Amino acid sequence: MDQLTLVLLLIIGLFLILLMLKNILKKEFCVLCAASLLTWLILLGFFYLKKWDNITLIAILLGSSILGIFYLVEANVPEHYRLFRLPFYLTLFLLAAALVRIISISALFTIIIIWVIFLILFLYRRNPNVNAFVQKAIACCKRW
Numbered sequence: 799m800d801q802l803t804l805v806l807l808l809i810i811g812l813f814l815i816l817l818m819l820k821n822i823l824k825k826e827f828c829v830l831c832a833a834s835l836l837t838w839l840i841l842l843g844f845f846y847l848k849k850w851d852n853i854t855l856i857a858i859l860l861g862s863s864i865l866g867i868f869y870l871v872e873a874n875v876p877e878h879y880r881l882f883r884l885p886f887y888l889t890l891f892l893l894a895a896a897l898v899r900i901i902s903i904s905a906l907f908t909i910i911i912i913w914v915i916f917l918i919l920f921l922y923r924r925n926p927n928v929n930a931f932v933q934k935a936i937a938c939c940k941r942w
Contacts, residue, residue: 801852805859809837831866834859842897853898860894872939880936881920885913 812833820829838859844850868887872880892909895901919935922928 801850801855805837805841805855808840809833812836828866831863834866835863838863845898857894857898860897864890864894877936878920878923880939881923881932882916883939884935885909885916888912 813829816829816832816836820827838856841850841852841856841859845853845856850856864887867890868883871886872883888909892905895905919928919932923932
């Protein structure tokens with residue numbers, strides 16, 4: 799069986815198991831998100847144990863988890879903190895890259911710099927000139 803089919807079957811199996819667990823435990827969570835997360839965690843474990851070599855499939859699953867975490871956090875923070883969407887997303891991206899052994903000191907410095915810039919923008923957001931940019935940055939991802 800090819801690796802892609804194996805991953806699909808793993809996601810399906812975990813989805814069904816988690817769907818049953820959700821009903822038994824009476825807990826609210828996204829079953830699909832959890833199945834995807836558990837799939838890449840399992841595959842990442844096998845990757846580090848040298849039992850799985852397809853880092854691309856892990857990276858694709860990691861990407862979906864990044865976006866899921868991003869949307870979960872975004873839905874639960876006050877609107878003025880949504881200015882930090884870009885640095886938050888890039889931080890999640892950098893963490894995912896590190897999980898698949900892509901590490902860059904210059905990328906880390908870039909993330910730190912972007913956080914500092916956005917923190918300064920946040921602190922000066924009441925200034926009319928700064929506020930114009932802040933409002934555009936907050937509105938960048940509204941669901942039209």
